[in-house]
Amino acid sequence: MRVDKLxxxxxxxxxKTTVAAALGRRIGWRTEDIDERIEARERRSVSGIFVxxxxxxxxxxxxxxxxxxxxxxxxxxxxxxxxxVDPDNRAVMLRDGAVAWLDLPLSRVIERIPxxxxxxxxxxxxxxEELYMHRGVAYAxxxxxxxxxxxxxxxxxxxxxxxxx
Numbered sequence: 001m002r003v004d005k006l007x008x009x010x011x012x013x014x015x016k017t018t019v020a021a022a023l024g025r026r027i028g029w030r031t032e033d034i035d036e037r038i039e040a041r042e043r044r045s046v047s048g049i050f051v052x053x054x055x056x057x058x059x060x061x062x063x064x065x066x067x068x069x070x071x072x073x074x075x076x077x078x079x080x081x082x083x084x085v086d087p088d089n090r091a092v093m094l095r096d097g098a099v100a101w102l103d104l105p106l107s108r109v110i111e112r113i114p115x116x117x118x119x120x121x122x123x124x125x126x127x128x129e130e131l132y133m134h135r136g137v138a139y140a141x142x143x144x145x146x147x148x149x150x151x152x153x154x155x156x157x158x159x160x161x162x163x164x165x
Contacts, residue, residue, distance in 0.1 A: 010102035011081050108149055
């Protein structure tokens with residue numbers, strides 16, 4: 001499969017932003033991070049948006065940013081952990097480009113998430129486990145599943161093989 005756009009999906013802490021940057025550098029594509037675009041637009045952090053305006057407001061902003069990225073080609077898009085869970089977003093991404101699920105075991109997610117409040121949906125471990133299980137059902141719709149516990153360079157190699165580079 002040869003593609004001109006790749007969406008990286010997966011749970012928080014799976015490495016979507018890191019892998020997008022490494023892959024983009026490797027093949028000369030731009031990288032876009034949906035959460036970073038929202039933060040730049042809103043001039044505040046994701047956690048600040050959640051606290052001040054709630055998750056529904058954030059999800060609307062997320063949908064808008066995703067729609068803005070649709071015309072872009074030769075780009076790797078790091079999505080937010082919940083972006084692909086929305087059925088409309090999922091359908092759009094699956095039609096618009098190749099979608100790779102960076103799958104990381106929950107135990108590794110917990111190791112990677114700093115307990116500093118920057119991840120508003122990670123504050124309660126029981127709730128986070130439920131969210132992890134729920135989102136995994138949606139992530140399974142991705143075109144490919146990649147083991148995100150591997151080193152970044154191995155993940156990039158696997159993605160390059162998959163997209164035909």
